[in-house]
Amino acid sequence: MTTIRVLLCLAAMQQWHLHQLDINTAFLHGDLKEIVYMKAPLGLIVPDPTMVCKLQKSIYGLKQASRQWHEKLTTTLLKLGYVKSFSDHSLFTKCIKDNFTAILVYVDDLIVTGNNLQEIIETKSILHNTFSIKDLGNLKFFLGMEVARSNQGIVLYQRKYTLDLLEQTGLLGSKPASTPMEYNSNLHSKSGTPLNDITSYRRLLGKLLYLTHTRPDISFDVSSLSQFLDSPTNLHYKAAIRVLRYLKNTPGQGIFFPSNNTTTIQGYSDSDWAKCIDTRRSITGWCFFLGSALVSWKSKKQNTVSRSSSEAEYRALAMAACEAQWLLFLFRDLGIAHPKPVSIFCDNNSALHIAANPIFHERTKHIDVDCHVVRERVLNNTIHLLPVHTSLQLADIFTKSLSPSPFLKNLTLSIFIFLF
Template identity: 75%
Template sequence: MKPPPGLNIPDQHLVFKLQKSIYGLKQASREWHDKLTNTLIQTGFSKSFSNHSLFIKNTNIGFTTILVYVDDLILTGNDLNQINHTKSVLHNKFSIKDLGDLKFFLGMEVARSKQGRTLYQIKYTLELLQETGFLAAKPAPTLMVYNTPIHSQLGIPLHDVTSYRRLMGKLLYLTHTRPDISFSVGCLSQFLASPIDQHYKHATHILRYLKASPAQGIFFPSQNTTIIQGYSDSDWATCLDTRRLVTGWCFFVGTALISWKIKKQNTVSRSSSEAEYKALAMAACEAQWLLFLFRDLGIPHPKPVTIFCDNNSALHIAANPIFHERTKHIDVDCHVVRERLNNNTIHLLPFHTSLQLADIFTKSLSPSPFRYIVSKLGILDIHMPSLRGCVEINNDIISPKTNPRTSPRQINTYTTQQQNFPLLETF
């Protein structure tokens, strides 16, 4: 450790000896991130202002991108020489363990083929089903019983609250690759303080749904466009306890789903138009962020981002430059949407409610609309749905990490390259 500023030491080459590991200190994560950031910047990378974990390096030959999560790095680009040079620089500065092509990252698995890439969590799902005892349960076709409302007090309080909270935490992490369960998991997560037996029953229904398709994940086709389009929707007064609305939106790059969110608002809306407009304001901000991210990656997007909304009143409010009494209390959202509409950041289009893909993020649906929307989200199941010996997991793809509290810091790097693979890889 270097001496702190202001301390007079006769020999400048002296350093402090630590009595305990630096990894036990609260500022260890920040110091590690600063050191890694300075190393990458000195190598020629620039830090993205849209995503502080993303580092980009553009040259005349190509580009190289690094995505950082603590000491796990994903390295990709179209210049193999620059990728190898970056690995050598990091190897000289730190202790690097090169894990090769990206197959497993933070519990998420990647399968590759000539058609594209699939991001899924089959190992995580099977471990969750085995831990909860639902590995041999009867599969469910949909997530929740769509005609059964969820209350906060109509039931018997659970004695083991910790198990319910642990289950919801595991399901929340699974939503990174399973957008189809995002609404159900988010709806049940608001009762973590005092869950009842009905909440646990709905949670077990989600586990039965996962049993039907444990290898389901997001598919990113190799032949795709870079045009961004989004869907915005809300469910007015959907909460039976507080009557607050739930907003949801999702964005696609071509046909690949890249971003989605569900949020229960903090205030009560006075009309369905106001509810739809709040969802539209959130979607407009996300569209602006995606354009900033595309700009950092060097991907051109000359056209405005198209956002589909199935509420004509919200579209009229966005196009009307005059405020009146009914929209005076939502002027902040009006300014957000209208400003991005005027500077050609977004483009609003109406369409039929039956085609609203964001419905799956705002309400419980019957089996037929649910399956239709899931098919349109680009979700793919690369394994057989049966678990009777058909699913095989290879644990060799998981490289154990060293304990940072007992051994030196080590960086795990994963490389993705622009190439075709002969067969679909399954684990």
């Protein structure tokens, strides 16, 4: 999903063409490398009931069907001169002089973008002759996400998905909430009484998780509620309903990729120490911008318990540094230069001092690996660490529930929300 957002951001800046394709009966095109037999399907009359069918091609239901289809598509694109990205194996690029074309694959759905319309038309023609495709024209609806384009830029949002979710839960006429979660909410595994129907809670959280691809403002709340999937309670379900009431307030909110933008990457890293009441693990939050457009973010509970806020911040910084490195790899595969180090803003001075201090002592040796991860990227000019005031920390929204005023201020400062 990060690659999709990066491509849309670049397409808005470079005025690239954006087209969408769908492969008809994709899995039936896969070639089998081993001998596979199957029972005769219902309705097929065979002289002997013990006879079986030998498959000549891949079919739906085989465990290797998706792999064989991807291999067949990859082989075809490589013959057309495309290069497979090492940072994202679903991305294929082709660059000849000043002509650039990129194809992003999700099973049988393809996004084709580039600055040469003739190359895109020729690629469509060859793919149609090889696989039989459905040309959906300009990109407007992809994987449940809607795309709107104008001279000002591109908007990625899930308005229809949100309204359908509200209708399914009967909350279309509910009272909107100003924030997705109550301020300083202290939910834990024993809050409330167990639900009789846990399936409905799990189904709801699954749909909300998919919505976070275009709604970073609910990432922390949905991530927090997801940790109670094994035994949810009535209070957990009530908190999930509040997220829906917040969505009712702005169902058409999404990510905006402006046309007037730059290719400079900068990020924000933050953590909330010992946030989880059950395990006392900290929450990691980071986000990365391409110019002024948000393209990547994360809200996640850390794997281990941190003994200090500095350690928690440093673990979050290590994860952000790895994401910055991956974004640079993606830029390299897209043929985009990023000569300057990626700036990462952190509001914890202790973590910045640890990154600058090459001496490890008793207070830092237990986070030796994370120290090396960050310092190595600082020394080779991959990232550049900068301090930021807590009030300007844009990753704060990914680590804790905020009151309405700071929450709205955070959204305003980040400039990544667009109402549609």
